[in-house]
Amino acid sequence: MVLQQTWLVVLSWAALSVGFASAVVIVIDQFVLRYRQPVKIMEIVWPATALYFGPAAVLTYRQWGRPQSPRWLERHRTPPKRPRHAVTVIEILHCATHCVLGAIIATLVVFGFGLEMFGKRLWPEFIGDYVAAVAVGLAFRYSAEADMGGRRAWAAMRRFLVGDLLSVSVFEFALLGWLAVMEFLVFHETVQPSSPVFWLFVQIGSVIGFFAAWPPTLWLVRRGAKAELLGTPQ
Structure with a gap:
């Protein structure tokens, strides 16, 4: 099989190892060296970003x-000044984390239960990825809200729909489109998550999704939909 070629498997393991090691470096810095983030969600966002962007x-x-x-x-008293695009980048990373965690969760569920649609495993995975990404995004927003009770849940939903859903959707479509191209047009065979090649494709697709989500996220930032930024300077 094409996907079992030694060079591709070795490349996949190397990329995954670099990503995992990079995530571990950030986790150690945050929890062992105690450089904790003022916004706790960022303690998930930064290691998750390292899984596909590495160093x-x-x-x-x-x-x-x-x-x-x-x-x-x-x-150091005062944090260094960030470039103007830092706000957009960090907002993309928030939404990207929803998608990356959603992809991991959905993949484990779909393959664990052997779900198929129209004879293909890819379709329930796509649906699961998107639903899981939205669910993670709502959970992130919920945890970031200061209000309590029902108001907290409704506020989280409103902020997600207004500020995150577009970026998450564009990221997901780019990621899932890339996976579809790899499976249907390039390799013409099903890529199993038990293979490191599958996760290499997810890494690459996440990078593609990041850049695809940049224009809509920048638009949302400029129109004020992301006025309350998580972990970014006000």
Whole structure:
């Protein structure tokens, strides 16, 4: 099988190892060295970003994430200035994390239960990925809300629909479109999640989704739909 070629398997394991190691570096910095984030969701966003951006995520975290921690501010007083595009990038990373976690959850469920639609495993996976991404996004928004009870849930839903749904949708369509192209047009065979090649494709698709989500996220930021930013300077 094409997907079992040694060079592709080795490349996949190498990419996955780099991503995992990068995530571990950030987790250690946050929880062992105690550079905790003032917005707790960012303690998930940064390691999740490292899973597909690798060392680039570590560098971005060191420049924009770590200086937000109380421990860093105790030593340096004022965080360094960020470029204007930092707000957009961090907002994309929030939405990207919804999609990445959603893809992991949906993949495990679909393949674990052997779900198929029209004789294909890919269709329930696509539906599951999108639904899981939306569910994770709502959970993130819910945890970030200061209100309690029913108002908190409704406020989280409203903020997600207004500020996140478009970015999440564009990211998901780019990621899932990439996976479909790989399976139907390039390799012409089903890629199983038990293979590291599948997760390499998810990594690449996540990078594609990040850049695809940039224009709509920038538009949302400029129109004020993302006025209350998580983990970004006001």
